[in-house]
Amino acid sequence: MALKDLLAVVDTADKDEQFVQDVLRFAEFHGARLTFLVLSVIPSPDYVGTFGPPYIVLHDYTQAVEAKQKRLAELTHDANVEVRTISELPETIFASVSVQARYADMVLFGPSEAYEYPPARRHSIENILFASGRPVLILPHGHVPHAVDHFAIGWNATREATQALRETMLFAAAGAKADILVLDGRASAKGHGSEPGADIAHHLARHGFETTVRPLTVDDDLCQGDALVRGARQHGARLLALGAYGHSRLREMILGGVTRDLLDGAPLPLLFAH
Structure with missing residues (x-):
């Protein structure tokens, strides 16, 4: 079965430029529709206690979300690429990720260094694996796509x-x-x-x-x-x-x-x- 729907999970930071390029090449190679899913966890005491303080004030959080959406839009001038954002509290956002994953053939992640908050990445992967029924593919830095021969x-x-x-x-x-x-x-x-x-x-x-x-x-x-x-x-x-x-x-x-x-x-x- 060919891959036709891919979901790539990113966060609101700017450490993933290489991963974004890797995913774009991967989707083009497979002729698949690509959706970037931006995780923007709403700042809360629960999040700070678990993952560390992502932003000092809500204004910084809002600016980060807007900047990430703009940057992805500039990189993905393609009708076959979509950008979605999930902005939710920590207790609900990871469950929402697994729901989005159900509508893709495969969910792509970069290595942990491509994310500002690796624990949030890990929680996302775990929820996808346990709750979506879909596989997760973790690409190495600078991956060049090719047939799986x-x-x-x-x-x-x-x-x-x-x-x-x-x-x-x-x-x-x-x-x-x-x-x-x-x-x-x-x-x-x-x-x-x-x-x-x-x-x-x-x-x-x-x-x-x-x-x-x-x-x-x-x-x-x-x-x-x-x-x-x-x-x-x-x-x-x-x-x-x-x-x-x-x-x-x-x-x-x-x-x-x-x-x-x-x-x-x-x-x-x-x-x-x-």
């Missing part, structure tokens, strides 16, 4: 990984190479089966993909997320797909996890699905 999937035989693979299969090139990255895989009747990665590799092969199972182990100096990124890049994958939040968000926050490790971004595009 070689992708990697972090495969742990979970529902979340299955969903990430399904989303990737929908827009990957026909006959693409598919690396099945199995991190510390163990045979299990309720998971990997007798040979970790083999069953999903056979499934992908029946869909015409050129599959390779690549067992990975975590070195002492790498976290799980870094090990998956290294495994994907080592063999030339153009995209890494991952199931997001296989454990609860609280557990990943306390103990760590692949989603937590990689949500800030990586040197290659990361597709998350839940």
